[in-house]
Amino acid sequence: MKFPSVLMLILLFLTIPVAASETESQVDLILTLDAASIDAVWDMHAIFKLGFEMRHQSGIGLKIPLSLTLDRSGGGEALLESAVKLLCLPWSAGPFICISLVRVCLFVGPYLPQERIHYLNELEFGYSWEFLPGWFVQPSILLRDPSNGFPESHAYIQGLIPSYGRLRFCMEFGWNFATIETE
Numbered sequence: 587m588k589f590p591s592v593l594m595l596i597l598l599f600l601t602i603p604v605a606a607s608e609t610e611s612q613v614d615l616i617l618t619l620d621a622a623s624i625d626a627v628w629d630m631h632a633i634f635k636l637g638f639e640m641r642h643q644s645g646i647g648l649k650i651p652l653s654l655t656l657d658r659s660g661g662g663e664a665l666l667e668s669a670v671k672l673l674c675l676p677w678s679a680g681p682f683i684c685i686s687l688v689r690v691c692l693f694v695g696p697y698l699p700q701e702r703i704h705y706l707n708e709l710e711f712g713y714s715w716e717f718l719p720g721w722f723v724q725p726s727i728l729l730r731d732p733s734n735g736f737p738e739s740h741a742y743i744q745g746l747i748p749s750y751g752r753l754r755f756c757m758e759f760g761w762n763f764a765t766i767e768t769e
Contacts, residue, residue: 611768614641618724618760620653630659631749637758639673647673649684657747664695665747669708682724684710691743699746704739706731712756720762728754 620635634654641647649671657663669689675682686708693702712726730752731740744750 611643613643613766613768614647614762615639615764615766616641616760616762618651618758620756620758622755622757629749630657631747632656632658635756635758637760639760641673641675643678645675645678647675649673655747655750657749659748661746662695662697663693663699663746664697665743665750666692666694671708671710675714679714679716681713682711682726684708684712684726691739693746699742701742704736704743706736706739706743707733710756722760722762724756724758724760726756726758728756730754 616639618637618639620633620637623633623635625633632655634656635651636653637649637651639647639649649669651667651669651671653667655665655667657665667689669686671684671686671689673682673684686706689706689708691704691706693699707730709729709732710726711729712724714722714724716722731737732752740750740752
């Protein structure tokens with residue numbers, strides 16, 4: 587599992603310069619914060635999610651989210667999740683799709699189950715809207731393990747964190763903090 591994922595990342599980084607045209611191009615560096623974490627007020631878990639994105643002007647990029655899910659139903663488990671996702675914005679703005687290349691879930695904290703590390707895949711559909719220059723909002727829907735390739739891992743996580751479902755709504759706010767000009 588590790589070797590094909592690493593190979594895909596290497597190929598992705600090698601093809602980004604090929605996608606650039608003969609003229610100058612740019613890569614945007616973006617930080618995001620998930621505001622849909624507000625559901626912790628009425629739900630039995632709390633999710634805190636931050637992200638980093640690199641977007642090439644051709645509409646291809648990488649998205650690296652980091653989230654922490656805290657169970658408040660009595661078990662006290664904490665799940666740390668991170669991924670490397672391929673981001674595709676066909677029109678450089680507007681609708682997008684993200685496909686996870688590598689995604690790992692790791693139980694952390696004082697209450698550790700026997701199986702601490704799990705691997706799932708994820709698919710994300712959303713819309714990116716820039717409301718001010720450099721600031722944008724991205725509503726999206728996450729589908730965890732859409733191909734049902736890891737049913738045991740998903741069932742194990744859901745057994746420990748009951749509100750961990752296959753479908754999740756996200757509302758990310760982002761800030762384009764830097765733009766790198768490439769030649």
